[in-house]
Amino acid sequence: MRQHLERALAAALLLSPPLALASCASPAEPERLTAVVRERLDFDPSSFTQGLEVAPGGGLYVGTGMWGESRVYVRGEDGTEGASASISPELFGEGITLVDDHLWQLTWQDGTAFKRDPRTLDEIGRAHYRGEGWGICYREDAGEVLLSDGTSRLRRMDPDTLEELDDRGAVEVTEDGEPVAGLNELECVGGDVYANIFTTTDIVRIDADTGKVTARIDASGLANRAGADPDNVLNGIAHIPGSDEFYLTGKRWPDLYRVSFEPAD
Numbered sequence: 150m151r152q153h154l155e156r157a158l159a160a161a162l163l164l165s166p167p168l169a170l171a172s173c174a175s176p177a178e179p180e181r182l183t184a185v186v187r188e189r190l191d192f193d194p195s196s197f198t199q200g201l202e203v204a205p206g207g208g209l210y211v212g213t214g215m216w217g218e219s220r221v222y223v224r225g226e227d228g229t230e231g232a233s234a235s236i237s238p239e240l241f242g243e244g245i246t247l248v249d250d251h252l253w254q255l256t257w258q259d260g261t262a263f264k265r266d267p268r269t270l271d272e273i274g275r276a277h278y279r280g281e282g283w284g285i286c287y288r289e290d291a292g293e294v295l296l297s298d299g300t301s302r303l304r305r306m307d308p309d310t311l312e313e314l315d316d317r318g319a320v321e322v323t324e325d326g327e328p329v330a331g332l333n334e335l336e337c338v339g340g341d342v343y344a345n346i347f348t349t350t351d352i353v354r355i356d357a358d359t360g361k362v363t364a365r366i367d368a369s370g371l372a373n374r375a376g377a378d379p380d381n382v383l384n385g386i387a388h389i390p391g392s393d394e395f396y397l398t399g400k401r402w403p404d405l406y407r408v409s410f411e412p413a414d
């Protein structure tokens with residue numbers, strides 16, 4: 150009889166995890182990753198880079214800021230410049246993203262987004278939004294674009310009109326339960342969104358549905374060879390489709406780095 154009871158107890162213990170373990174289970178720690186340089190390419194040191202995205206068929210879309218200098222242009226795979234479009238000198242350009250048949254270009258404090266033909270970059274429409282615009286990326290699977298504004302929030306917007314999707318609400322980005330402010334340039338990759346943290350050399354990978362940071366990526370190993378100006382920080386992250394690699398650059402950086410994110414040790 151006693152043997153029978155012992156067996157039943159052992160089976161019960163196997164079936165249900167010990168209570169102590171279950172109640173202490175903490176959320177998974179964010180992975181610690183490092184940006185490892187695979188290739189360095191020449192980049193335009195006059196670009197105050199605010200948005201970076203790989204264009205269909207190769208090359209990059211680059212969105213730049215600063216009053217009187219803001220534009221969006223195509224950098225071909227061979228490094229030559231293709232189509233380019235400037236905006237009014239009183240506007241300060243910010244993030245860009247391609248949505249199917251149009252490309253969005255945000256402005257910082259003007260609440261205006263330019264809708265452009267992705268090939269010619271000609272303006273084909275405008276949208277207006279509340280507050281500031283910093284970074285933007287398109288989540289095709291979710292049918293939304295995410296917009297950062299320098300806070301810890303990512304706003305969910307309609308990809309065609311940039312109207313806020315109030316029924317979905319904004320997502321608060323947290324790491325170990327604490328808000329992560331300064332979210333800047335964005336890159337959507339499947340269910341993840343990558344964000345530069347303003348003024349730092351860190352990038353975070355965020356679960357786009359929950360807002361939880363799932364990895365913190367140290368990009369401090371990338372040489373910043375821009376002129377000595379506190380504005381010239383890491384900014385610009387573009388996923389290379391079909392790979393685990395990314396392009397990274399910064400404001401007025403003369404270099405573009407092709408990197409992979411590897412476990413830090």
Ligand SMILES: [Ca+2]
Nearest residue numbers: 201335336386
């Ligand atoms: Ca990007």
